[in-house]
Amino acid sequence: MPLLPESTQRIRAIAARYPHGQSALIPALYVAQGEQGSLSDETLAEIAGLLGMTPVDVKAVASFYTMFYRQPGGKFVFQVCGTLSCALCGAEELIRHMEEKLGIRAGQSTPDGRFKLEVVECLGACGSGPVMLLGDRYHHNLTPELVDSIIDELKTAPLPEGLPAPQVESAGKPER
Amino acid sequence: MANEIVFSQNHIPGIADIATYLDNGGYQSLDKGLGMTPDELIEIVKESGLRGRGGAGFPTGMKWSFVPKDTPKPRYLVCNADESEPGTFKDNELMLVNPHQIVEGMILACHAIGSQQGYIYIRGEFVEHIRAVSGAIEQAYEKGLLGENIRGTGVTVHLAVHPGAGAYICGEESALLNSLEGERGLPRLKPPFPAVSGLYGCPTIINNVETLANVPHIVNNGARWFRQWGTERSPGTKVVSVSGHVNNPGNFEVPLGTPMMQIINDLAGGVRKGHTLKAVIPGGSSVPMLAASECDIAFDYESIAAAGSMLGSAGLIVMDDSTCMVWAARNLLHFYRHESCGKCAPCREGTDWLYKTLARIEETGGSESDIDLLLDICDNMDGKCFCPLGEAAIAPVISSISKWRDEYLAHTAHGGCPMRREP
Numbered sequence: 009m010p011l012l013p014e015s016t017q018r019i020r021a022i023a024a025r026y027p028h029g030q031s032a033l034i035p036a037l038y039v040a041q042g043e044q045g046s047l048s049d050e051t052l053a054e055i056a057g058l059l060g061m062t063p064v065d066v067k068a069v070a071s072f073y074t075m076f077y078r079q080p081g082g083k084f085v086f087q088v089c090g091t092l093s094c095a096l097c098g099a100e101e102l103i104r105h106m107e108e109k110l111g112i113r114a115g116q117s118t119p120d121g122r123f124k125l126e127v128v129e130c131l132g133a134c135g136s137g138p139v140m141l142l143g144d145r146y147h148h149n150l151t152p153e154l155v156d157s158i159i160d161e162l163k164t165a166p167l168p169e170g171l172p173a174p175q176v177e178s179a180g181k182p183e184r
Numbered sequence: 185m186a187n188e189i190v191f192s193q194n195h196i197p198g199i200a201d202i203a204t205y206l207d208n209g210g211y212q213s214l215d216k217g218l219g220m221t222p223d224e225l226i227e228i229v230k231e232s233g234l235r236g237r238g239g240a241g242f243p244t245g246m247k248w249s250f251v252p253k254d255t256p257k258p259r260y261l262v263c264n265a266d267e268s269e270p271g272t273f274k275d276n277e278l279m280l281v282n283p284h285q286i287v288e289g290m291i292l293a294c295h296a297i298g299s300q301q302g303y304i305y306i307r308g309e310f311v312e313h314i315r316a317v318s319g320a321i322e323q324a325y326e327k328g329l330l331g332e333n334i335r336g337t338g339v340t341v342h343l344a345v346h347p348g349a350g351a352y353i354c355g356e357e358s359a360l361l362n363s364l365e366g367e368r369g370l371p372r373l374k375p376p377f378p379a380v381s382g383l384y385g386c387p388t389i390i391n392n393v394e395t396l397a398n399v400p401h402i403v404n405n406g407a408r409w410f411r412q413w414g415t416e417r418s419p420g421t422k423v424v425s426v427s428g429h430v431n432n433p434g435n436f437e438v439p440l441g442t443p444m445m446q447i448i449n450d451l452a453g454g455v456r457k458g459h460t461l462k463a464v465i466p467g468g469s470s471v472p473m474l475a476a477s478e479c480d481i482a483f484d485y486e487s488i489a490a491a492g493s494m495l496g497s498a499g500l501i502v503m504d505d506s507t508c509m510v511w512a513a514r515n516l517l518h519f520y521r522h523e524s525c526g527k528c529a530p531c532r533e534g535t536d537w538l539y540k541t542l543a544r545i546e547e548t549g550g551s552e553s554d555i556d557l558l559l560d561i562c563d564n565m566d567g568k569c570f571c572p573l574g575e576a577a578i579a580p581v582i583s584s585i586s587k588w589r590d591e592y593l594a595h596t597a598h599g600g601c602p603m604r605r606e607p
């Protein structure tokens with residue numbers, strides 16, 4: 009599926025703000041993933057065209073960073089931190105609890121494609137562990153009860169389109 | 185509070201909004217700072233003794249002075265807001281609560297190094313922080329505090345936010361530059377250092393968020409004012425991120441030289457009831473662990489170094505007597521194995537073997553020779569990795585074996601972790 013015209017326009021506008029258009033690659037990948045939920049070969053090739061890169065180079069970058077998904081996954085992705093500070097505060101037990109609650113292992117999506125559970129490395133919020141990132145929001149000081157209520161609420165929530173992504177084009181030097 | 189600099193405005197409601205920020209003395213430092221010559225500005229920062237807060241503690245004024253003065257190329261400032269060193273969450277709070285302070289610091293730093301374009305590289309998970317800083321930048325443009333000819337001083341500064349996308353190595357400054365250029369985040373060979381050849385091959389200064397947040401205060405109040413805190417070699421204050429087994433984890437800004445136990449007990453509320461302190465990692469996961477008996481030290485660069493560790497990013501991870509040190513080392517090697525960028529073999533292979541060996545000892549006890557194997561792998565990485573990540577990865581292994589060898593032996597004798605809590 010080609011990107012929506014709004015998305016290609018956004019990517020062009022971001023690229024125009026840098027001395028070299030390729031600098032816009034990470035923001036561009038976010039725009040595409042925000043729209044489509046994951047990054048297909050077709051989409052990467054389209055972005056390569058927009059930024060004057062080869063598809064291979066774009067693929068190499070997209071696969072390097074953990075926040076980019078090459079395959080469609082869950083619509084609600086639980087990214088639970090498993091690194092030391094959170095682990096000292098019970099992250100391992102929490103992850104086991106979530107695996108049971110969702111009926112999947114970490115790294116998997118539920119069969120209906122609604123949820124994905126990921127164990128990630130330090131999220132930079134170690135003072136309020138265990139911590140998880142869900143979409144664009146941090147959840148702090150998690151307990152089994154808290155995640156239960158979050159999961160239960162999302163079971164009936166409307167499915168989001170795409171994946172939430174940071175937006176950067178609002179700030180900075182106006183386009184040239 | 186009395187001993188705060190970069191957190192001094194955090195209690196003011198709405199400080200993230202420019203109107204409130206201006207009402208509370210915000211952007212005042214530009215009147216003074218942009219009126220100075222770049223050299224004068226660098227000199228003040230040099231005199232203050234401010235050291236980089238990102239990890240290495242390099243003197244900031246000196247770093248700025250390395251930018252060539254006569255280059256025809258554009259110069260760049262990059263603010264490092266990647267904040268991904270386990271145990272560190274200070275830039276998190278600085279960006280969310282008081283983003284204008286960072287913008288103000290970046291404007292001054294740009295003027296000092298003759299740069300008209302700064303980027304702030306924020307880790308991609310920090311969506312809210314990206315929003316907060318972007319919002320501050322936008323407001324600053326609206327008020328004419330960014331852009332061409334700021335407040336009629338003739339100084340031009342543009343700032344933009346750039347997101348990361350989940351890679352610890354992009355906190356390393358040269359990997360960050362590659363990432364900002366739209367490449368994989370692999371470290372670059374140094375020299376040339378970024379101050380000479382950085383972003384797009386142009387002179388570039390990379391500074392941590394907290395470093396830059398100090399600059400407006402130094403310009404407003406002077407170097408001597410800044411030196412009223414801290415020690416001769418560690419002037420000023422430091423935000424210490426305390427996490428782990430304490431009752432009141434959080435960020436605390438303290439004068440450098442404050443006793444470490446005072447930070448743990450008085451500010452962070454001490455270890456949990458019924459437990460005693462066992463170990464700390466004082467400077468984020470990349471520095472050697474200290475045993476409780478080594479913790480009666482002052483929290484400053486030189487005292488922590490004398491104790492055999494490093495102040496690093498001041499991510500103080502506290503572990504009580506319920507902690508298995510083999511488990512802790514394994515957890516951190518899981519991190520380094522995942523985050524190794526794969527560019528050089530000693531780190532790519534070494535972190536994998538360290539993790540696997542630690543996992544074996546923890547799960548099945550392994551054998552006594554595994555302990556020697558671990559040290560041998562560390563030896564094969566020490567000084568042989570392309571960038572400091574590889575060196576960082578061996579710190580938890582070497583320090584835990586040298587201080588808690590008996591725990592490793594208990595694992596081999598017991599056929600696995602004797603402290604393991606069964607699920």
Ligand SMILES: Cc1cc2nc3c(=O)[nH]c(=O)nc-3n(C[C@H](O)[C@H](O)[C@H](O)COP(=O)(O)O)c2cc1C
Pocket residue numbers: 235236237238239240241242244264265266267268269352353354355356357358390391392393395396571572573
């Ligand atoms: C593996 C690695 C990760 C790093 N991560 C960060 C980081 O997240 N934030 C940061 O400010 N500095 C980080 N640094 C240090 C930077 O390379 C650089 O020294 C620092 O940003 C310079 O700023 P300063 O002089 O103001 O401290 C990291 C270094 C290494 C080797």
Ligand code: SF4
Pocket residue numbers: 353371523524525526527528529531532569570571572573574575
């Ligand atoms: S030491 Fe590790 S992170 Fe650094 S370049 Fe080598 S593989 Fe990459």
Ligand code: FES
Pocket residue numbers: 089090091092093094095129130131132133134135137139270271272
């Ligand atoms: S260790 Fe979990 S957020 Fe840092």
